[in-house]
Amino acid sequence: MSVRINDFVIRFANVNGTGSASANNMFAKSIFRMGVPVSPKNIFPSNIQGLPTWYEVRVSEKGYMGRREGIDLMVAVNPQSFTKDVASIKPGGYLLYDSTKPLYDDRRQDITYIGVPMTALCLANYEVPRLQQLFKNIVYVGALSKLLDIEVKVFEDIFAEQFAGKEKLIAPNLQAIELGRKYIEDHYDFPLNIRVSRRDLVRDSILVDGNTACGLGAVYGGATVAAWYPITPSTSLMDAFDKYASKLRIDAEGKKNYAIVQMEDELASMGVVLGASWNGARSFTATSGPGISLMSEFIGLSYFAEVPGVVVDVQRGGPSTGMPTRTQQSDILLAAYASHGDTKHILLFPSTPKECFDMMADSFDLAERLQTMIFMMTDLDLGMNDHMSPPFDWNDSREYDRGKVLNVRQLEEVKSWGRYRDPDGDGIPYRTLPGTHPTKGAYFTRGTSRDEDAKYTEESAPYVRNMQRLQVKWETAKTMVPKPEIVRNEAGVSEAIIYFGTTAWAAQESLDILEDQGINLNAMRVKAFPFGNEVVEFLANHDTVYVIEQNRDAQFKTLLVNELGEDPAKFISVLNYDGFPITADFVSQTIQARKLATVGNI
């Protein structure tokens, strides 16, 4: 096997709840600190302790951050899954295992076995049983660092930062790293043919998960009321909001400039969002598909009564309880048309943590500007896995756009006002907040039909006028949501791919793979629904469009066909829905196969 530098996939097979996560994270970070792009993925069970869990790190000099099939190096320390883990290694790959106890004799001949007696080393060097367990993880990181040529200085720095204030923990951790390194030095050839070499490729990038980015974006976006109900994989989003708000949003008396309430269910969480937003606070909730199902009635109220709100849907495998710890993009249609009657909603599709942060902050402006629900459509892959991302930034001169809200002075000045009138012709009415003016601006918000002045009516004409105005507002929304990224748009190329959210990494990599094979495609990444003119034009300029998404039913394609009246025959779906993040190989192979089939038909 030839030497491959900064281009491999390593997988860790652990037992859930044994402290492996932090060791594995540190491993990924060590490569990132070597200036080399990494993409870690946590593959975990719906369980707190005892079941198998995996952690996968792709190292890519070219900066390909999508998942890649094929394991070059397996760190197998879970007896439950050991046999399967060994079987999953690519021929020519490596196995790092705990050699404290001997292995069975039926070894694979096409991989290299690297045994390190992790348990024995820890038993000999640490006295506390808990530490003997925890340091096993650090020992294998140490062994890996030797095998892969990662500088030990990187770990010294990480520990110094991690244990600032608890310095006595640094030495035993470094000792564990050294135990691993020493054992390799004494027993094996190193480095391996796959290895890391220092580069300057990550620059000012950060390594962070999307849930953290969304939680932080909510702090910067001015959210003051957050309501939620625990659900995988969204829970860490509210934890992040809490973490940053509790540091950055405390007043002079030590009181909180925000409120977080864990509600009794998702319905109630959405109720809080509507109540708070109606009353002039910026409010949001975070959930996953099952939560959106439960919130649907309130989402319809938001649409019809025109109450702002923000909801993050960290999508997971559906339907029903589905695969709660696996990723999918299968709530697209649910979110786009949530609730009974004629309803439709604004969706944002971030692809990176930076976009999670930016779009989350922007979503509050959008919600208040458009007086409706904004869906942040992330997924488990983006939300819970660390991703290399441009750093967060904020313009300190930026003000919040609170939309059309009449204050006391304006209420004094306006001759007449009606909550659902459309004086500007953009379909967006003016709203008032409770407690603003003693005698002006009060109205009764309701989900029943009403006239332009918010008076209850069962007359058809004002009902129809209102529904039409909502349609005008929808058209306005198309001009306000983020525009798509036209990734490649070469003249004369008649075929293109369309993707959104976390399909971006695999899609972008697949463009390169296909190009190497002489298949040249244009590409567009959609960032929002409803689709604006840019999307329409891009589609019009291409005869065949591959739509890449992570669900079975081609939901995004359905949305394109349904909303834009496009000919369904124009679209070819590339669908991955096995719960694992889509790979570039899958995308490129699906497109190749399709092209071959088409040629064959001629």
Add this chain to the structure above:
Amino acid sequence: MTYIKPAFRHPDAQKNSIGFYRKDYEGALSTLCAGCGHDSISSAIIQACFELAIEPHKIAKLSGIGCSSKTPAYYLGQSHGFNTVHGRMPSVATGAYLANRDLKYIGVSGDGDSASIGMGQFVHAIRRNLNVVYIIMNNGCYGLTKGQDSATADAGSMSRKGAPNPFEAIDMPSLALELGATFVGRSFSGDKAQLIPMIKAALSHPGFALLDVISPCVTFNNNKGSTKSYDYTREHIEATGTIDFVPIEQEITVDYKEGSSKEIALHDGSIIELSKLANGFDPTDKLSSILKMHEARTKGQILTGLMYIDPDTKGLHDLLQTSDTPLNTMGADVLNPGQAALAKINSEFR
């Protein structure tokens, strides 16, 4: 009847202490059935707010779905209102209160809205001691869908169609008390002398205040054999005592006989005056309240009046330790930590 609300105001009409007439607290003309108990409750709300001299725009009224939940249109026309979805008023009220702690919140619901579809939210609003006056207009039936039994209909109570209800009733005040509600009262829409001071006391309470108000449905549940009819309620009513509410600025002028009365000072300095208290009953003693409620139920009485109060309670904002400034008044200068803080956070992710 006429469907036009007269603009006329009686020349002798009095202003309250902040210069508002009673009319300023009224709303649109009711579209409920003539004689509906709910209209009496609406009128009591108007009177209580007028007498308490709350600026109308400093009140927000919220409701769920049903006949009861339509009523916010019929009072406090200068207050914002929110007719939410069925059974979910408590969560919307929670959000509203979190956004602005400086307003008074009146949440109006019915027995269907609270005791069935909305039971979960009702229970949890109590748990959080949400600062809301929670009025259940309780008629034991679903009026808007033509009279089906609700979960507060007594076992054996006859519907208009003549069928006895086979199921046990949920008693909302008993439940609320068990859950830790800090203000529990029941009244009767036909007893304004009691209802108005109870609403006033509830509006001054710094936490969750439940008012379960028996409010007969004249169309579907006022028949012989119904235990929520006007006649049955009047015949079986038993008050815990009489109640008077003395706002902070008013002098106390009424004397009560010693031994049968009790004064309860509220956090804002106002006082609840209870007199003719039932023998041995103390509404600040939870055990005494529980005994009294069970005793009344055993005797087949409909107990009304203030059943329990904890005047020293802490409301939701205090429990969450949020700022004294309403959250909805804060701008980017207060809420946004700025680029410098963000640069520091970025460095933690490298």
